[in-house]
Amino acid sequence: MAVEAKDVVVIGGGFAGLAAGVALAEKGFRVAVLESKPGLGGRAYSFVDPETGDFVDNGQHVLMGCYHETLKFLDRIGARNRLIFHRNLEIEMLDGPGRRATLRTSRLPGPFHMSGALLRYRHLSIRERLRLMLGGMRLMALRRRDRERLARMSVAELMDLLGQGARARQCFWYPLALATLNDDPELSSAALLAEVLKRAFFSRRADSAFVYSRVGLSDLYCGAASALIDRAGGVVATRAIVDGFDFDAAGRIAAVRLRDGGRLCAANFVAAVPPRNLLKLMPEAAVADPFYSRFAALKSSPIICVHLWLDREVTESAFVGFIGTTTQWLFNKRRIFERHGERAPGYLSFVISGARNFIDYANDELAGIVMTDMRAMIPAARDARILKAIVIKEKHATIAPDPLSDRSRPSTVTPIENLFLAGDWVQTGLPATIESAVASGHAAAAAVAARGGA
Ligand SMILES: Cc1cc2nc3c(=O)[nH]c(=O)nc-3n(C[C@H](O)[C@H](O)[C@H](O)COP(=O)(O)OP(=O)(O)OC[C@H]3O[C@@H](n4cnc5c(N)ncnc54)[C@H](O)[C@@H]3O)c2cc1C
Numbered sequence: 076m077a078v079e080a081k082d083v084v085v086i087g088g089g090f091a092g093l094a095a096g097v098a099l100a101e102k103g104f105r106v107a108v109l110e111s112k113p114g115l116g117g118r119a120y121s122f123v124d125p126e127t128g129d130f131v132d133n134g135q136h137v138l139m140g141c142y143h144e145t146l147k148f149l150d151r152i153g154a155r156n157r158l159i160f161h162r163n164l165e166i167e168m169l170d171g172p173g174r175r176a177t178l179r180t181s182r183l184p185g186p187f188h189m190s191g192a193l194l195r196y197r198h199l200s201i202r203e204r205l206r207l208m209l210g211g212m213r214l215m216a217l218r219r220r221d222r223e224r225l226a227r228m229s230v231a232e233l234m235d236l237l238g239q240g241a242r243a244r245q246c247f248w249y250p251l252a253l254a255t256l257n258d259d260p261e262l263s264s265a266a267l268l269a270e271v272l273k274r275a276f277f278s279r280r281a282d283s284a285f286v287y288s289r290v291g292l293s294d295l296y297c298g299a300a301s302a303l304i305d306r307a308g309g310v311v312a313t314r315a316i317v318d319g320f321d322f323d324a325a326g327r328i329a330a331v332r333l334r335d336g337g338r339l340c341a342a343n344f345v346a347a348v349p350p351r352n353l354l355k356l357m358p359e360a361a362v363a364d365p366f367y368s369r370f371a372a373l374k375s376s377p378i379i380c381v382h383l384w385l386d387r388e389v390t391e392s393a394f395v396g397f398i399g400t401t402t403q404w405l406f407n408k409r410r411i412f413e414r415h416g417e418r419a420p421g422y423l424s425f426v427i428s429g430a431r432n433f434i435d436y437a438n439d440e441l442a443g444i445v446m447t448d449m450r451a452m453i454p455a456a457r458d459a460r461i462l463k464a465i466v467i468k469e470k471h472a473t474i475a476p477d478p479l480s481d482r483s484r485p486s487t488v489t490p491i492e493n494l495f496l497a498g499d500w501v502q503t504g505l506p507a508t509i510e511s512a513v514a515s516g517h518a519a520a521a522a523v524a525a526r527g528g529a
Pocket residue numbers: 086087088089090091092109110111112115116117118119133134135136137138315316317318347348349352378379380469471472473497498499500507508509510512
């Protein structure tokens with residue numbers, strides 16, 4: 076690959092790398108973003124299905140109004156208008172055939188708007204709802220007073236502490252924890268859940284808004300970010316596989332080595348790749364440094380997304396949560412993409428988070444599980460037939476959100492003076508999400524700017 080030397084090399088073209096690249100370009104740096112795959116987007120990408128012409132995301136991604144860093148990034152690249160904002164939080168939860176209750180925020184200003192949602196949640200008895208609200212308030216108090224204690228605790232242990240019964244866990248806390256942390260509540264960190272709750276539900280009204288892309292994920296941000304970096308004198312290259320670093324006599328990185336034999340020099344480097352990819356780039360001696368060995372043990376948690384095209388429409392809702400089934404969420408892509416009356420009527424995406432126990436299942440078994448779950452919840456789906464199915468298993472969807480892993484996440488700044496880390500797994504205080512990825516990219520750009528060195 077022949078690219079002239081730039082001020083900063085960013086390795087990885089996912090949300091973190093592109094957010095870092097865009098922020099650096101805006102600060103006047105000439106940036107080279109190097110992405111190993113043929114397309115940008117990393118773990119948040121889409122493609123067009125040739126048969127139906129539909130955009131297929133690798134997995135349905137939901138953003139929230141509290142994704143301030145992500146919204147800033149999308150504003151910078153002029154892509155905010157590709158999002159749909161639900162002004163009020165309104166989540167329909169199904170607990171059996173047609174048995175629905177909606178978590179709907181009241182008109183009160185934040186954070187009191189959540190009390191309306193919790194107090195009217197009909198899957199719980201009045202007593203359970205009151206206890207749920209008190210539990211939320213106690214959790215916020217704990218987050219302020221004793222974050223350390225929360226950081227050592229699992230979500231399940233937190234539920235014991237907050238006196239939350241089986242029903243409140245099943246109908247509210249665990250679906251929320253699985254969706255936002257992507258793992259079993261017995262394993263996931265209570266501190267991460269508290270952070271999500273604070274930012275999404277116990278802040279301003281607008282922060283609780285559900286937000287998703289009205290276009291395929293790749294079209295949301297990849298092209299626009301790349302164009303902005305280009306206009307600022309930088310370059311975004313795909314099929315550019317970085318194989319390692321060359322160091323100077325002072326122990327700083329002088330250049331990246333590329334698989335195709337190329338070499339690219341820069342003053343600063345941002346590695347915006349997952350931990351296992353980063354470790355492959357580092358020389359053996361560096362990996363022995365506790366900074367790197369601490370996160371070498373980070374594990375992943377998978378997500379499975381089953382996309383089905385049915386012979387009929389089975390729901391009018393844009394998204395629905397399922398309680399007590401393997402399948403956790405249904406997203407009605409016709410509603411989300413606003414493509415009605417086209418050839419394949421029912422295009423639905425189903426999500427199974429924390430899918431460790433299902434990742435080795437065959438695709439048709441997974442499609443069968445999703446159909447069974449949907450038929451159990453939505454009577455109109457009983458006789459629906461599958462016209463087409465695409466199953467996407469993301470084995471390394473996110474890092475596991477357990478307390479130990481959370482403590483092992485590294486900082487942006489590394490022992491190497493001119494190497495900075497970005498990626499959803501870098502310590503941002505947030506679970507591994509788009510918001511964490513973008514926040515880490517912005518933090519890496521700020522750290523590069525603070526060092527100067529163009
Ligand atoms: C199915 C699924 C559903 C999800 N749902 C949500 C959701 O609803 N909401 C939410 O906020 N988050 C969600 N997430 C998480 C979100 O997708 C990730 O947090 C985010 O995309 C991570 O971005 P990143 O840039 O940190 O990493 P990545 O997207 O992994 O980007 C890293 C990039 O580096 C590249 N790379 C690796 N090694 C090299 C190398 N040697 N040389 C060059 N390039 C290299 C990779 O190819 C990759 O493109 C979901 C994830 C999945 C998989």
